[in-house]
Amino acid sequence: MLVGFLCRLNTRIGIGSRQDHLGAKAKTLQAYLFGSSAVEKAYFGVPLRRGKKVISLEAEQVVTALKRVKDQSVHTSSVLETKVKRLLKSDVLSVLYTLQHQNEADLALKVFKMIQKEFWYVPDVIFYRSMIAALGRSEKFDEIDKLLIDLQSEGLKPTKIVFLEILQNCLKLQKFSLVKSYLEKMKQLDCPPDEQILRTCINSLQRVGEAELSSELETQYLMLRESRKLRGAVEVE
Numbered sequence: 170m171l172v173g174f175l176c177r178l179n180t181r182i183g184i185g186s187r188q189d190h191l192g193a194k195a196k197t198l199q200a201y202l203f204g205s206s207a208v209e210k211a212y213f214g215v216p217l218r219r220g221k222k223v224i225s226l227e228a229e230q231v232v233t234a235l236k237r238v239k240d241q242s243v244h245t246s247s248v249l250e251t252k253v254k255r256l257l258k259s260d261v262l263s264v265l266y267t268l269q270h271q272n273e274a275d276l277a278l279k280v281f282k283m284i285q286k287e288f289w290y291v292p293d294v295i296f297y298r299s300m301i302a303a304l305g306r307s308e309k310f311d312e313i314d315k316l317l318i319d320l321q322s323e324g325l326k327p328t329k330i331v332f333l334e335i336l337q338n339c340l341k342l343q344k345f346s347l348v349k350s351y352l353e354k355m356k357q358l359d360c361p362p363d364e365q366i367l368r369t370c371i372n373s374l375q376r377v378g379e380a381e382l383s384s385e386l387e388t389q390y391l392m393l394r395e396s397r398k399l400r401g402a403v404e405v406e
Contacts, residue, residue, distance in 0.1 A: 224267055228260040232267050235276050245276070249283055258289055269299055274307035292323040298331050305338030310347060317354075327358055333366055340373040345382055348374075352386075364393055 224232075231252045238244035253261060261284060268277035281300045284290055297320050304312045313335060317327055332355050339347040348370060355362050362370075367390040374383035 224263040225260050228256060228263040228267070231256060231260075231264050232271075235264075235268070235280075236271075236273060239273065239276050245279065249279060253280060253283060258287075261287075266299065269303035272303065272306055274303045274309055274312075277303050278309075278312060292320075292325055294320070294325050294328055294331065297325070298328075298334060301331060302334045302338070305335055308338075308342060308344075310335075310339075310344070317358075321358075327355075327360055329355070329360060329363060329366060332360065332362070333369065336366065336370060340370065343377065345374070345379055349382060362389075364390060364397070367393065 231248070234248050234252060235245065238248060253264060256264065261280070265277055265280045265284065268274075268280060277300065297316060301313050301316055304310070304316070320327060332351060335351055336348055339345075339351065352362050352366075352370070355366075367386050371383050371386050371390060374380075374386070
């Protein structure tokens, strides 16, 4: 029934703007059902997956098997080779996202690196972002730095959202020296912190009484805001 519905939608493509819209929606659903590089898709304006991600029984069994042998590198490698690699693409991604959300960062990173070797893998900043977030929650900032290098080697550019994810974890864990370090790294990578990022850091630092760094960032924030106002005044003239 579903396949028939998709076919009927596809045959109407090109008849008019609404038909084109419906055809695009049908293709979106087909991509979700039969394979797509993006896990999160929307159909008729409604997210296909809400709340907890759907995970198949086979993928769930693999997650359990990996967690059971996570302290035994040889057995972990065996599970990756004999079980994870045999999963469907959608199941492999489900395994990755499940491990990330269960804060199994080390296991998730191994699956992440395995996925990068798959023929269907396409470099994507969002893919990196979810892995970086999981590593941040587990305080594995050395691994985050390595991923930032890998991200650039694949022709991608770290976004402010990626850095905000890192900074929020640093602030939550009160790693204030790392906050300053990553703000500097943003400038080096031609992705300077904007007013929102600076204000987020300032507010968090003030709440815990970190006055010195907070004051330093407040100065940067005010300079950035003043610069924006000046640019706006020049454009008006």
